[in-house]
Amino acid sequence: MKCPRCGTENHTPEVTGNKCYHCGFSLLGEVSRHDVRRAVRRRFVIGLMVPLLVLVSAGYYAWTQDWFGLFSRRFVASDAPERMPVIGAGSLPLTVGDASGIFLREESWSVDAMVVAPAKFETGTLGALAPYHILLAWGPAGQYQPNSFKTEFDERNARIISQDPAIDTTALTEFFGVAQILATGGTLEERVSKMSVGAKVRLTGYLVSGTVEGERILPVVPGSADGSVASYLLEITGFERL
Numbered sequence: 001m002k003c004p005r006c007g008t009e010n011h012t013p014e015v016t017g018n019k020c021y022h023c024g025f026s027l028l029g030e031v032s033r034h035d036v037r038r039a040v041r042r043r044f045v046i047g048l049m050v051p052l053l054v055l056v057s058a059g060y061y062a063w064t065q066d067w068f069g070l071f072s073r074r075f076v077a078s079d080a081p082e083r084m085p086v087i088g089a090g091s092l093p094l095t096v097g098d099a100s101g102i103f104l105r106e107e108s109w110s111v112d113a114m115v116v117a118p119a120k121f122e123t124g125t126l127g128a129l130a131p132y133h134i135l136l137a138w139g140p141a142g143q144y145q146p147n148s149f150k151t152e153f154d155e156r157n158a159r160i161i162s163q164d165p166a167i168d169t170t171a172l173t174e175f176f177g178v179a180q181i182l183a184t185g186g187t188l189e190e191r192v193s194k195m196s197v198g199a200k201v202r203l204t205g206y207l208v209s210g211t212v213e214g215e216r217i218l219p220v221v222p223g224s225a226d227g228s229v230a231s232y233l234l235e236i237t238g239f240e241r242l
Helices: 028-065 124-129 139-143 187-193
Strands: 082-085 091-096 099-120 132-137 149-153 158-162 176-181 200-212 215-217 228-241
Touching (some): 099 124, 099 139, 099 149, 099 158, 099 228, 132 139, 132 149
Parallel strands (some): 176 228
Antiparallel strands (some): 082 099, 091 099, 099 132, 132 176, 200 215, 200 228
16 A cells, blocks of 8 residues: 555555554555455456356356357268269278188268167177177167167167157168178277267268178178168278267
8 A cells, every 4th residue: 555645655554553654644544445445346356257257157058058059060860871883892801810701892881870879799700800880870760869779789780679659660760770890900990889879970981792601791681670770781981970
């Protein structure tokens, strides 16, 4: 506090009995005014900070909930996997441990879909060569929450069971599919196998047929009336989270 008479700065006027230690001028009135100014400044800061914190909190909540759709694009699932024949793609010999097979790239394959359930099957020769199974949902099925369905996997297929009486899975079966992914030794397969339930993804690659232990392996195993969905044997070349 500055003495109004001599201008000396008194940092602790209470020590000198509220008098200027340089000229002895009484600082009682100045102390009172100083306290008032300090109280006003405190109220001003509090009055400014409280609405600012409320505004920041509301903005953060709106961002996390994306109320206005401004912070992330809305996911739109593919109507169906996009498939195009390929010519001259060549064969793909594959060996994993003691298991081996030869696969042929039949069609290019891509889809924007939701991950309903990942699984891993290593039973048998084909299981060793293509152990990663990802149940995907596209079209209208891709708009539901993944916990709306219970999944039962087998070696090359999956069966979906509705957990919501309002959802008729028989009308949605064609909008589900199991991506059975070859273990070609790249990093993509590992990334795909670790996808979380409910993730929105874009998968691209090749639909492949194969010969394993003299047995012909079809690129697609169709679904059935019991709720089993189609299975696609794939070599993955691209993976992106949407």
